[in-house]
Amino acid sequence: MSFPWANEYKPSHPLMQWMDEKLPLPRFVYNAVGAGYPVPRNLNYAWNFGVLAGFCLALQIVTGVILAMHYAANTGVAFDSVEHIMRDVNWGWMLRYAHANGASAFFVVVYVHIFRGFFYGSYKAPREMIWLLGVVIFLLMMATAFMGYVLPWGQMSFWGAQVITGLFSAIPLVGDPLHTWLLGGFAPDNAALNRFFSLHFLLPFVIAGVVILHIWALHIPGSSNPTGVEVKQESDTVPFHPYYTAKDGFGLGVFLIGYCALLFFFPNALGHPDNYIPANPMQTPAHIVPEWYFWPFYAILRAFTQDFLFIPAKLMGVLAMFSAILVWFFLPWLDRSPVRSGHFRPTFRKFYYALIVDALVLGYCGGSPAEEPFVMISQIAAIYYFAHFLIILPIVSAIERPDPLPFSITEAVLGSDETAPAAA
Amino acid sequence: MIRIISILVGAFFSLALLWSVGKGAVSYVTEPPKETVEHAFHLAPKEVEFESDGAFGKFDNQQLQRGFKVYKEVCSACHALKLVAFRDLKAIGYNDDEVKAIAKGFQVPAYNKNTGEVVTKEGVAADHFPPVLYAGQGTPPDLSLIAKARHEGPEYVYSLLTGYQEQPAELLKKFPDAKTPEGLHYNPYFANLNLAMPQPLTADDQVTYTDGTKATVDQMSKDVAAFLIWTAEPKLDKRKQTGWAVLGFLLFATVLAYMAYRNVWAEKKGH
Numbered sequence A: 001m002s003f004p005w006a007n008e009y010k011p012s013h014p015l016m017q018w019m020d021e022k023l024p025l026p027r028f029v030y031n032a033v034g035a036g037y038p039v040p041r042n043l044n045y046a047w048n049f050g051v052l053a054g055f056c057l058a059l060q061i062v063t064g065v066i067l068a069m070h071y072a073a074n075t076g077v078a079f080d081s082v083e084h085i086m087r088d089v090n091w092g093w094m095l096r097y098a099h100a101n102g103a104s105a106f107f108v109v110v111y112v113h114i115f116r117g118f119f120y121g122s123y124k125a126p127r128e129m130i131w132l133l134g135v136v137i138f139l140l141m142m143a144t145a146f147m148g149y150v151l152p153w154g155q156m157s158f159w160g161a162q163v164i165t166g167l168f169s170a171i172p173l174v175g176d177p178l179h180t181w182l183l184g185g186f187a188p189d190n191a192a193l194n195r196f197f198s199l200h201f202l203l204p205f206v207i208a209g210v211v212i213l214h215i216w217a218l219h220i221p222g223s224s225n226p227t228g229v230e231v232k233q234e235s236d237t238v239p240f241h242p243y244y245t246a247k248d249g250f251g252l253g254v255f256l257i258g259y260c261a262l263l264f265f266f267p268n269a270l271g272h273p274d275n276y277i278p279a280n281p282m283q284t285p286a287h288i289v290p291e292w293y294f295w296p297f298y299a300i301l302r303a304f305t306q307d308f309l310f311i312p313a314k315l316m317g318v319l320a321m322f323s324a325i326l327v328w329f330f331l332p333w334l335d336r337s338p339v340r341s342g343h344f345r346p347t348f349r350k351f352y353y354a355l356i357v358d359a360l361v362l363g364y365c366g367g368s369p370a371e372e373p374f375v376m377i378s379q380i381a382a383i384y385y386f387a388h389f390l391i392i393l394p395i396v397s398a399i400e401r402p403d404p405l406p407f408s409i410t411e412a413v414l415g416s417d418e419t420a421p422a423a424a
Numbered sequence B: 001m002i003r004i005i006s007i008l009v010g011a012f013f014s015l016a017l018l019w020s021v022g023k024g025a026v027s028y029v030t031e032p033p034k035e036t037v038e039h040a041f042h043l044a045p046k047e048v049e050f051e052s053d054g055a056f057g058k059f060d061n062q063q064l065q066r067g068f069k070v071y072k073e074v075c076s077a078c079h080a081l082k083l084v085a086f087r088d089l090k091a092i093g094y095n096d097d098e099v100k101a102i103a104k105g106f107q108v109p110a111y112n113k114n115t116g117e118v119v120t121k122e123g124v125a126a127d128h129f130p131p132v133l134y135a136g137q138g139t140p141p142d143l144s145l146i147a148k149a150r151h152e153g154p155e156y157v158y159s160l161l162t163g164y165q166e167q168p169a170e171l172l173k174k175f176p177d178a179k180t181p182e183g184l185h186y187n188p189y190f191a192n193l194n195l196a197m198p199q200p201l202t203a204d205d206q207v208t209y210t211d212g213t214k215a216t217v218d219q220m221s222k223d224v225a226a227f228l229i230w231t232a233e234p235k236l237d238k239r240k241q242t243g244w245a246v247l248g249f250l251l252f253a254t255v256l257a258y259m260a261y262r263n264v265w266a267e268k269k270g271h
């Protein structure tokens, strides 16, 4: 589906005409990311991050597949096989650092992408399905990254796996058998490492599949835009190619500069030194912390220190940690404001900025040891987190008075739109 | 309806958290956490500069060779270096003959093909540094990755080697139970302050340097720390070199991409 004024694919070369009759793949590409896809003309750089996320996924798959040719998923040799990649495989150090830092870059990009959605109300009708699929992708990414981090079989790999799989044992009745079944044992060992490797290899391709659905769903209403006013007419749009291929190309260059600076000059800055110590089930590290992109959720997990209404603290923490992401699924129905963009929602905007600060505070606490004052700060920050989505958004969206919207994207960009009704 | 449920769920989590905050605050006041001896006396690593620091830093082979000498003559009595092969030493400036001679100086594990017995043999260039039998107190870790396996690893190694001292009287006054146990050694740079490793570098000229550098304890500590950066990250020089080439190319490509972008959008107002 697209707008009636979309350019039509007209192959001039006979070979391409032949191809178009047999398998219209070029037509498909033309309509998906080519000149046949009209896009709002006023997208800012926040709209670049979807393309960047797709790039990161491709990067992880390419580097990951090559790493997998040299990696050995066996607890006896996994650690040394990673060091073999670092030392003996040609350009192995670059592949491994590209993959490990690629995961971080991927999460940076996806977090910006998600917070773009929060601000511009991208989750609202008619784009709920795009949003829901996005949350599924995020959950799959978290599972993939968690299992990937276990593969080098360092101290943090082992103890991270121990802590996170241990969460399942908090589930009443079935918890312990479920935990043992998931791990294939009572603690992470060879069985767990092997299944994690298998799933870590598989899930990125599942993600790629869901990404296709995500983009398919996007192409039905088309992209939203910073004003949140829907496209009305041809002058509101430009063809994706060359306008956004050029803009996204520049954005990709800027992204790559930052990513490569990290990869080549600070490749271990985001990692934990303990993961350069081979896994040792007999020796617990002083502080067990996950990778940075899990810190906000880890802080929420640890914030529940007391049993509540006969629910054990650990179970509360697990429920809350999963709920922290699951609430995103309900967002389209919790925020009832008819206005999408935060630009025109003065009250919402203040809470949005508070949410950013809150997420950063949670992240900082999640990476810190579980002692005061971090525990108390994360408890208060977690209250705000849940209150923001579950209490504040439903209420604010019902009572807030939004600012006046422009008539159209054209008016927002050019200052006037001749199709607008005179002096409203 | 969904919003009422949502507000109830939000209230549920908030109350559970408030309950945790409240109970936590009460116990914080009634039993304030005690300061631990590690908290009071542990020190962050000293500031030291290494040739390989920073985006422009490169290994200094002279220093790496001195550091290797310190490892070989002192540390190798207790610590293995199993991820490093003798032939890797060519990267820090030894030639084939020197590498062969170094390898010969180590006994590496092997097995007798006829009897199946485990034996040792003289090392060859392709062998890795052998495991070390250690009978004393504690477990000396393999040093191959130590510079990446500790926060500020290189500075930490240097600080640890130069940080041995008497246990401060003040410490014993404040924490009378924290006396360094028999057989351990006080070192404020070590996480729990007392470690099993006896001070390995104790006197100037413990290792004989042949390049004219004065072998002070400080210098030897720095050199061996530099050597351990290399064992942990032998591809460091190549990584940075590649990084500059890649960044140069990307900068160029991004400027081009920017110009293309301006050009494409030139006739569209207000972007």
Ligand code: HEM
Pocket: A057, A060, A061, A062, A063, A064, A065, A066, A067, A068, A071, A082, A096, A099, A100, A103, A106, A141, A144, A145, A146, A148, A149, A150, A151, A152, A200, A201, A203, A204, A205, A207
């Ligand atoms: C969604 C995309 C992916 C994410 C977020 C991701 C994340 C990660 C992370 C965080 C690690 C640990 C890095 C380290 O500390 O060394 C890792 C390791 C690994 N990944 Fe992935 N990965 C992804 C895709 C893939 C794919 C598609 C493959 C292969 C088909 C793959 C293969 C591997 C292998 C073999 C390792 C272990 C080697 C190593 O430790 O460097 N990954 N991954």
